[in-house]
Amino acid sequence: MTALLEIDLAAVVSNWRKLAAMHAGATAGVIKADAYGLGAAQVGPRLLAAGCRHFFLAHLAEAVALRPLLPGVMLAALNGLRPEETGDCHAQGIVPVLGSLHELGWWRAEAALRGEVLPVILQVDTGMARLGLSAKELAALREDQTLLQGLRVEYVLTHLTSSEIPRAPVNHRQVLAFAGVMQQFPGVKTSIANTSGMFLGADFASDLARPGAGLYGLNPTPEAANPMRPVVRLSAPILQIHEVETGGTVGYGGDWVAKRPSRIATVGVGYADGYLRALSNTGTARFDDTPVPLVGRVSMDLTTFDVTGLRASPGDMLCLLGPEHGPDALAREAGTNGYEILTSLGRRYRRRYIGA
Incomplete structure (x- = not known):
């Protein structure tokens, strides 16, 4: 006799709508890791039908697999790309999230090969020390504008390290650091908050929020009652x-x-x-x-x-x-x-x- 796992897609949509209503900018759906294990092929189309137009995956292969189910919307691959992946990324209309100069070089070469201007999301490191352009790499971009030649920066993105802890000083340090970075990219759209970050207040608002865990019923406010529906x-x-x-x-x-x-x-x-x-x-x-x-x-x-x-x-x-x-x-x-x-x-x- 087999165990039964029930997944409430209506609850996922309800959670996304609740978060979207909190946010003045656009609200994405993070469906990486097979929608946190619950089935991206089922969750993604339901969010699309509900009005979600921006989706984040971790790996390019995840985004490519879902493209037939999510036509005409932004699919972004958070973990960047390798030189052998640039062709598939272009062919499938995936927006790579790039956080290093060597990745930008590979994507720039693809743009030159195609004779097109290709979209990119820049990730900047404001404290996670995991992925993202460093201060040294950002300085190189300031000094040499050709490093972004053939590329159209859709968003500049950062990732909060401790958003589930509202009183953590690092949250505001990251926001201040990010504001400093954005002086280098006037007029470019921003993406800051994950689910927990959306509960931190106006300082953490941006053009594109990226909720993930809260869509699937996890508590984005561990010090308070869970505002999300169970899934x-x-x-x-x-x-x-x-x-x-x-x-x-x-x-x-x-x-x-x-x-x-x-x-x-x-x-x-x-x-x-x-x-x-x-x-x-x-x-x-x-x-x-x-x-x-x-x-x-x-x-x-x-x-x-x-x-x-x-x-x-x-x-x-x-x-x-x-x-x-x-x-x-x-x-x-x-x-x-x-x-x-x-x-x-x-x-x-x-x-x-x-x-x-």
């Missing part, structure tokens, strides 16, 4: 129930020991399905809205829960992830974040898209 529910049928006497052990290593006569329910979900091994002896599920603790180790294909005192039987469903205990809550139990929970969701689940 996912993962349910798994109970395969067996074992009666375990006091002192009996459960799972590999026997590191959970029953302190009372216990009823242990086994479900066919494990770390091969993205139900993280770090949840061993710490996770919880729900049976008829009642929390049930995960006991023993999460194994590759199976996980066990203590349903003592509940009228649970083989075939009944346990909710492993849902509105009452969402990705952020499960992430706290696993010592990670909700992004990893969603993007780890496996391919063995039976997927059902609702609200379509």
